[in-house]
Amino acid sequence: MPFTQNDLIYGLGVPLVAGLLLLMNLRWMLPQSIGRRYAPAVAFTGAFQIGYWSLKLGTLIPEGHWQWLPHCLAVAAIVGAISASSDLTLLDRFLLYAIAAAGMSFLLIPTWEELAPPRPQYIMIWSGTVVALTLLLHPLVKNLPGVILPWTFFATSMTAAVILTHSGSLLFGQIGIAAMGGLLGITLVSAIDRNCRSLDGIEFPIAVYLCSVMMIGHVNSFSNIPVSAYAIVPFAPLGLTLSLFGPLATLKGRSLVIAQLLLPLIICATALGIAFWFEPLSSGGEEALY
Amino acid sequence: MLFWQESRICLGCLILLLASAGSLQAAEGAVQLSPANTKVQFVGSHVVPQKPDPNERHGEFKKLNGTAVLTDGKLNSLELTIETSSLASGIDKLDAHLKSPDFFNVRQYPRATFRSTKIETTEPGKAKVTGNFTLLKETKPISFDVSYSTSDSLKLTAKFTVDRSKFGMNYGIDKVEKDVELTVAIGG
Numbered sequence: 234m235p236f237t238q239n240d241l242i243y244g245l246g247v248p249l250v251a252g253l254l255l256l257m258n259l260r261w262m263l264p265q266s267i268g269r270r271y272a273p274a275v276a277f278t279g280a281f282q283i284g285y286w287s288l289k290l291g292t293l294i295p296e297g298h299w300q301w302l303p304h305c306l307a308v309a310a311i312v313g314a315i316s317a318s319s320d321l322t323l324l325d326r327f328l329l330y331a332i333a334a335a336g337m338s339f340l341l342i343p344t345w346e347e348l349a350p351p352r353p354q355y356i357m358i359w360s361g362t363v364v365a366l367t368l369l370l371h372p373l374v375k376n377l378p379g380v381i382l383p384w385t386f387f388a389t390s391m392t393a394a395v396i397l398t399h400s401g402s403l404l405f406g407q408i409g410i411a412a413m414g415g416l417l418g419i420t421l422v423s424a425i426d427r428n429c430r431s432l433d434g435i436e437f438p439i440a441v442y443l444c445s446v447m448m449i450g451h452v453n454s455f456s457n458i459p460v461s462a463y464a465i466v467p468f469a470p471l472g473l474t475l476s477l478f479g480p481l482a483t484l485k486g487r488s489l490v491i492a493q494l495l496l497p498l499i500i501c502a503t504a505l506g507i508a509f510w511f512e513p514l515s516s517g518g519e520e521a522l523y
Numbered sequence: 524m525l526f527w528q529e530s531r532i533c534l535g536c537l538i539l540l541l542a543s544a545g546s547l548q549a550a551e552g553a554v555q556l557s558p559a560n561t562k563v564q565f566v567g568s569h570v571v572p573q574k575p576d577p578n579e580r581h582g583e584f585k586k587l588n589g590t591a592v593l594t595d596g597k598l599n600s601l602e603l604t605i606e607t608s609s610l611a612s613g614i615d616k617l618d619a620h621l622k623s624p625d626f627f628n629v630r631q632y633p634r635a636t637f638r639s640t641k642i643e644t645t646e647p648g649k650a651k652v653t654g655n656f657t658l659l660k661e662t663k664p665i666s667f668d669v670s671y672s673t674s675d676s677l678k679l680t681a682k683f684t685v686d687r688s689k690f691g692m693n694y695g696i697d698k699v700e701k702d703v704e705l706t707v708a709i710g711g
Contacts, residue, residue: 343631454619
């Protein structure tokens with residue numbers, strides 16, 4: 234285990250408790266119409282922020298491109314909650330996501346000359362991916378109230394944390410763990426409290442988070458992990474789409490649950506398989522990291 | 524016949540003159556520093572009770588350039604620019620981690636530089652070098668002792684420690700010692 238007890242307590246344990254308490258309390262305290270939209274997005278990003286700042290992973294005034302992540306996630310939580318309003322059309326949501334993602338991309342995409350593809354292309358690809366992923370996650374958020382969706386987000390964030398750590402940066406691994414802790418808290422509370430099973434508004438911050446950390450991990454890595462491993466991870470939750478639309482939509486009962494659990498995990502396992510195939514665990518293990 | 528003998532003597536004198544000028548050049552003026560004549564190595568230690576750390580990590584920077592200026596056989600100034608991405612420890616996984624934002628953050632900060640501001644001769648062949656060291660986003664003054672000779676060509680060695688946390692390299696303070704030992708060797 235490359236992480237210390239301190240990393241796990243403040244990086245995983247505290248965000249877990251924060252995610253759980255934030256979602257439960259915000260749903261309980263806020264009026265129904267507001268709590269439905271704000272609680273999930275604020276619980277996820279709030280739990281992440283608590284883990285990030287507890288471990289002092291960055292500075293309030295960012296000194297590097299990746300240090301904009303907590304700031305961007307704070308904005309993403311608000312945009313996500315606003316976009317969950319039932320008054321908005323698909324076009325409204327698309328424009329909202331596109332403007333927010335484009336703005337964030339200018340902060341998150343590094344300005345290095347040797348960036349490949351070049352920064353303007355990177356900005357377009359990253360922003361387009363965030364918007365597309367958010368729109369594709371929306372039907373899942375609307376049609377899958379329950380534990381399956383937060384569990385899928387948790388499993389995806391765990392995959393992201395493993396790949397970030399395996400890429401050679403424990404700092405980015407800690408960032409991944411903070412988000413993972415928050416999503417585990419949300420998964421637990423959604424299993425306990427029926428009022429917390431709808432995750433309206435969470436799709437945009439989830440898409441921003443996953444696309445950001447995978448981009449950050451990739452551009453800063455000196456490992457042999459190919460770009461495909463990073464690119465696959467954000468799309469893992471979309472495995473659930475096959476259980477809603479398509480040939481697996483006819484499944485019922487236990488078969489449906491197994492399919493819903495397995496489909497995203499297959500995508501996560503594929504990403505992990507690629508990462509570990511091209512960058513095997515060294516014989517020195519974690520000791521070789523220091 | 525006499526002409527050829529005189530020509531040989533003159534040619535010999537010319538070669539001697541050029542050779543002496545060459546050695547003078549090495550001991551005076553600017554000496555270009557490159558990986559061919561300069562090594563910058565580092566030693567990092569883990570936070571462990573046993574000192575010295577039995578698993579301390581050794582590495583070096585393969586790409587660098589700079590200038591040492593000699594005046595009257597004395598070291599007058601020293602400038603060195605290191606390409607941080609050229610670090611090599613012999614352990615691929617460690618190299619990748621050291622290059623990452625956890626430590627050298629080489630994509631954002633591809634160079635580390637040292638520029639002397641004052642060189643005081645403490646005794647013949649020894650000097651105290653003071654200058655500004657830029658690592659990551661921080662530039663801080665550092666001082667270190669050097670031993671050098673300029674009789675033939677410049678030969679210089681220096682061994683000193685740098686507190687990485689003063690330069691914002693704070694990751695893993697509870698696992699890796701803050702003080703990193705640096706060795707600079709020019710010539711020889």
